Amino acid sequence: MDAWTEVLQDTGMDPRLDRDTSNCSIARTLEIVGEKWTILILREVWYGSSRFSDFERVLGCPRNLLATRLRMLVEEGILATETYKEPGSRSRPKYVITSKGMDLVPAVMGLLQWGDRYRADPEGPAVLARHRECGARVDVRIRCERDHPVEANDIESVPGPAFRMRSPE
Amino acid sequence: MDAWTEVLQDTGMDPRLDRDTSNCSIARTLEIVGEKWTILILREVWYGSSRFSDFERVLGCPRNLLATRLRMLVEEGILATETYKEPGSRSRPKYVITSKGMDLVPAVMGLLQWGDRYRADPEGPAVLARHRECGARVDVRIRCERDHPVEANDIESVPGPAFRMRSPE
DNA sequence: CGTTTCGGTTTACTTTTCGATACCCAGCCC
DNA sequence: GGGCTGGGTATCGAAAAGTAAACCGAAACG
Numbered sequence: 557m558d559a560w561t562e563v564l565q566d567t568g569m570d571p572r573l574d575r576d577t578s579n580c581s582i583a584r585t586l587e588i589v590g591e592k593w594t595i596l597i598l599r600e601v602w603y604g605s606s607r608f609s610d611f612e613r614v615l616g617c618p619r620n621l622l623a624t625r626l627r628m629l630v631e632e633g634i635l636a637t638e639t640y641k642e643p644g645s646r647s648r649p650k651y652v653i654t655s656k657g658m659d660l661v662p663a664v665m666g667l668l669q670w671g672d673r674y675r676a677d678p679e680g681p682a683v684l685a686r687h688r689e690c691g692a693r694v695d696v697r698i699r700c701e702r703d704h705p706v707e708a709n710d711i712e713s714v715p716g717p718a719f720r721m722r723s724p725e
Numbered sequence: 726m727d728a729w730t731e732v733l734q735d736t737g738m739d740p741r742l743d744r745d746t747s748n749c750s751i752a753r754t755l756e757i758v759g760e761k762w763t764i765l766i767l768r769e770v771w772y773g774s775s776r777f778s779d780f781e782r783v784l785g786c787p788r789n790l791l792a793t794r795l796r797m798l799v800e801e802g803i804l805a806t807e808t809y810k811e812p813g814s815r816s817r818p819k820y821v822i823t824s825k826g827m828d829l830v831p832a833v834m835g836l837l838q839w840g841d842r843y844r845a846d847p848e849g850p851a852v853l854a855r856h857r858e859c860g861a862r863v864d865v866r867i868r869c870e871r872d873h874p875v876e877a878n879d880i881e882s883v884p885g886p887a888f889r890m891r892s893p894e
Numbered sequence: 895c896g897t898t899t900c901g902g903t904t905t906a907c908t909t910t911t912c913g914a915t916a917c918c919c920a921g922c923c924c
Numbered sequence: 925g926g927g928c929t930g931g932g933t934a935t936c937g938a939a940a941a942g943t944a945a946a947c948c949g950a951a952a953c954g
Binding site: 575676683695704 | 742746752753755771827830832833835836845861863864867875877878881882886
Binding site for chain 3: 607612620646648649
């Protein structure tokens with residue numbers, strides 16, 4: 557009997573299939589970054605873009621969607637607006653990443669790494685991520701709190717403190 | 726002058742903004758896992774679901790989309806079909822994850838980790854990921870090839886071998 | 895004072911994706 | 925052969941995304 561089946565064996569419900577899935581950190585993160593263009597906007601921020609016209613030019617995405625996504629990213633605290641002023645121009649807003657936004661890097665690195673491995677251009681990647689101090693390429697890895705390296709196969713999922721069953725209707 | 730600006734300084738083009746973005750591993754990965762339900766289907770596979778009816782029941786997603794997503798995940802080699810047979814029923818297909826699918830774990834762990842940090846239920850996570858051998862919780866971290874721990878701030882992006890400028894029209 | 899530039903908003907239209915439901919088919923049971 | 929079950933299709937309306945263009949306000953420029 558695994559950690560799931562010992563939770564609720566008296567009812568006829570299956571803890572895996574009848575659990576309440578509304579409290580899921582993956583789904584909640586996807587509510588924010590799961591829309592089209594959002595992650596690509598963040599990619600461009602990491603690559604150095606900051607202005608509305610930068611994003612429009614490099615992404616080629618519709619202006620109305622770009623405005624909507626930027627507004628949402630600012631509302632969520634992933635980007636913040638500052639003002640910049642070029643000599644001879646008036647001051648305008650620019651978008652900079654916050655620490656909350658930087659914390660999305662591991663997730664997006666994971667997507668990058670998978671794409672590099674399975675869907676790469678024969679020539680290789682168009683952009684490389686390097687450790688600034690030593691110049692070596694970076695990747696994401698899974699570790700446990702005791703710092704053992706962990707393979708994906710060595711992970712088990714168990715019910716957590718907020719585990720709930722779905723209310724039956 | 727950084728690694729970008731030294732690439733093409735003679736033309737009037739900006740290597741960050743006028744580069745060819747079609748060869749991007751992030752965008753390519755999102756073409757597969759960026760659609761609605763796809764990542765949630767994989768989540769359920771990791772949590773132990775394998776049948777069509779399992780996914781439908783726990784996700785509550787439309788059947789036609791579920792069928793489309795499963796077919797695509799199998800085509801892409803992220804899931805594979807096997808057959809199972811319960812006594813008294815005919816044999817039916819079930820979906821199991823491949824090693825290519827397991828390699829998406831770091832990316833999805835990154836989403837999970839961010840959600841746990843910034844959008845958590847006050848009680849905590851509904852599901853915990855643990856290292857099977859030692860029982861400690863797992864997380865994703867960025868390392869460089871020389872195994873230094875790397876903060877997101879310590880990453881720099883530089884043009885890679887397949888870097889190209891967008892062809893001007 | 896008129897023009898240009900940037901960072902948007904608004905409108906209008908087409909296309910794609912989503913969501914809900916009904917329907918279909920194969921095999922097992924009786 | 926009639927009903928039940930599991931794994932899908934087919935269909936259709938609604939919502940979201942894509943496309944294109946016009947419009948706007950402020951500030952700098954001439």
